[in-house]
Amino acid sequence: MASEQSENYLKNIYKLSSGEGKVTTSSLSDKLQISPASVSEMIKKLAEEGTLTHTPYKGVELTDEGKKLALRIIRKHRLWEMFLVEVLHFRWDEIDDEAERFEHIMSDKMEDKIDHALGHPLIDPHGDPIPTKDGELKCPMSHPMSDVRAGSTVRVVRVSDSNSEMLQYVASIGISLNKEIHIKQKMNFDNSMLVKIDNNEFNISSIIASNIFVENV
Amino acid sequence: MASEQSENYLKNIYKLSSGEGKVTTSSLSDKLQISPASVSEMIKKLAEEGTLTHTPYKGVELTDEGKKLALRIIRKHRLWEMFLVEVLHFRWDEIDDEAERFEHIMSDKMEDKIDHALGHPLIDPHGDPIPTKDGELKCPMSHPMSDVRAGSTVRVVRVSDSNSEMLQYVASIGISLNKEIHIKQKMNFDNSMLVKIDNNEFNISSIIASNIFVENV
DNA sequence: AAATAAAATTAGGAATGCCTAAATTTAACT
DNA sequence: AGTTAAATTTAGGCATTCCTAATTTTATTT
Numbered sequence: 001m002a003s004e005q006s007e008n009y010l011k012n013i014y015k016l017s018s019g020e021g022k023v024t025t026s027s028l029s030d031k032l033q034i035s036p037a038s039v040s041e042m043i044k045k046l047a048e049e050g051t052l053t054h055t056p057y058k059g060v061e062l063t064d065e066g067k068k069l070a071l072r073i074i075r076k077h078r079l080w081e082m083f084l085v086e087v088l089h090f091r092w093d094e095i096d097d098e099a100e101r102f103e104h105i106m107s108d109k110m111e112d113k114i115d116h117a118l119g120h121p122l123i124d125p126h127g128d129p130i131p132t133k134d135g136e137l138k139c140p141m142s143h144p145m146s147d148v149r150a151g152s153t154v155r156v157v158r159v160s161d162s163n164s165e166m167l168q169y170v171a172s173i174g175i176s177l178n179k180e181i182h183i184k185q186k187m188n189f190d191n192s193m194l195v196k197i198d199n200n201e202f203n204i205s206s207i208i209a210s211n212i213f214v215e216n217v
Numbered sequence: 218m219a220s221e222q223s224e225n226y227l228k229n230i231y232k233l234s235s236g237e238g239k240v241t242t243s244s245l246s247d248k249l250q251i252s253p254a255s256v257s258e259m260i261k262k263l264a265e266e267g268t269l270t271h272t273p274y275k276g277v278e279l280t281d282e283g284k285k286l287a288l289r290i291i292r293k294h295r296l297w298e299m300f301l302v303e304v305l306h307f308r309w310d311e312i313d314d315e316a317e318r319f320e321h322i323m324s325d326k327m328e329d330k331i332d333h334a335l336g337h338p339l340i341d342p343h344g345d346p347i348p349t350k351d352g353e354l355k356c357p358m359s360h361p362m363s364d365v366r367a368g369s370t371v372r373v374v375r376v377s378d379s380n381s382e383m384l385q386y387v388a389s390i391g392i393s394l395n396k397e398i399h400i401k402q403k404m405n406f407d408n409s410m411l412v413k414i415d416n417n418e419f420n421i422s423s424i425i426a427s428n429i430f431v432e433n434v
Numbered sequence: 435a436a437a438t439a440a441a442a443t444t445a446g447g448a449a450t451g452c453c454t455a456a457a458t459t460t461a462a463c464t
Numbered sequence: 465a466g467t468t469a470a471a472t473t474t475a476g477g478c479a480t481t482c483c484t485a486a487t488t489t490t491a492t493t494t
Binding site: 087088089090094098101102105107109110113114117 | 311318330
Binding site: 241242243253254256257258261273274275 | 440441442443444445
């Protein structure tokens with residue numbers, strides 16, 4: 001069995017690689033906030049366990065087994081996030097930290113019970129897809145709102161959960177999943193956008209816009 | 218902050234002492250399934266942290282702070298057990314192991330949300346009282362069914378959660394909280410009892426009877 | 435009260451997973 | 465191509481928490 005921390009490494013390697021491709025020691029070190037030396041050690045251990053392949057000085061890549069484990073953790077994380085919002089009425093900016101701890105101690109039985117209680121949800125509260133139990137993950141088509149050109153109207157499909165403060169702000173101006181947003185204008189000097197949400201207008205910075213994923217409507 | 222394992226020690230010391238009195242190294246060792254040597258070490262550490270007092274070779278006793286921490290863990294454990302049964306429809310024999318892991322990673326915020334979602338329950342699914350947030354614990358009056366004399370009718374108030382197999386068996390013969398049981402006869406040769414539950418008769422061993430707590434009806 | 439048994443503690447060691455500092459390898463620049 | 469910078473890995477340590485074996489203290493028994 002993979003230790004709790006091993007699971008964390010696998011999950012984050014998966015996320016950094018977006019499923020495919022190599023991940024460097026330093027990017028993992030950044031993401032996990034663990035020194036490169038420690039990451040290097042752990043990588044050696046995981047390679048011995050067979051969950052990833054390591055080409056020294058070149059980076060790591062998950063094996064099929066490693067990918068499966070990573071997706072299972074991500075599934076548990078996202079199911080739990082969904083549960084926190086739907087059943088316990090947490091806000092979407094509060095749930096990531098809770099799920100971070102919980103994903104590792106959630107039994108398979110509980111995974112099933114929650115999946116059932118929620119009616120087999122396909123996405124989590126941020127719009128991230130929930131992998132199936134056997135490791136399949138279908139991402140709905142979408143693009144960052146920062147790429148949308150002025151004049152068009154889009155629907156929110158997903159909001160990056162990387163920053164709780166941003167999620168809180170985004171919610172405070174009325175943005176939630178499936179909400180329609182009209183892009184009125186793009187500011188050339190800072191790439192911010194003037195948008196209309198529920199008849200209110202806001203200026204959205206390019207950083208925020210690049211964390212909001214939308215589809216055309 | 219107390220580590221996960223420290224919390225386990227405190228919780229089990231509390232349970233062994235039933236709130237008051239000294240607990241020996243060996244009883245803890247038995248309960249935790251950890252060698253006496255390791256227990257001895259950990260005790261030293263906990264004594265330094267101030268959560269218990271240790272008289273070498275004589276045993277330990279929780280300080281007020283230790284008791285408070287222990288009761289908080291027990292509260293989280295029992296709230297979570299209640300939640301597993303009420304919301305996720307686990308059986309009462311499945312929940313102890315799940316709660317065992319969860320009690321340590323449950324944030325105070327989640328404790329409150331669950332308490333609220335359940336309507337501030339006073340007992341868990343086995344009938345064990347749930348301590349209040351500030352460490353108060355009122356035990357409803359009850360006595361083991363093994364002490365009840367033949368001919369009387371009693372109501373189930375609590376069933377010891379120490380053995381999952383027993384809980385499963387007890388449920389299978391129709392015993393649940395608040396169920397009325399009529400004691401028809403006590404067998405002298407093995408102290409087992411002949412009881413009537415929902416018009417069915419069963420022979421209950423003295424061991425089982427001593428794990429079922431009842432009040433007179 | 436002395437001998438033996440039982441309980442508790444200390445000593446020495448292992449696994450996990452982190453760290454800093456030093457060494458090595460790769461990449462980048464003149 | 466050679467030097468410097470950046471990334472990576474190895475070396476040596478530390479904290480936690482467990483273990484077995486040896487020692488010490490307490491309790492029991494004759």
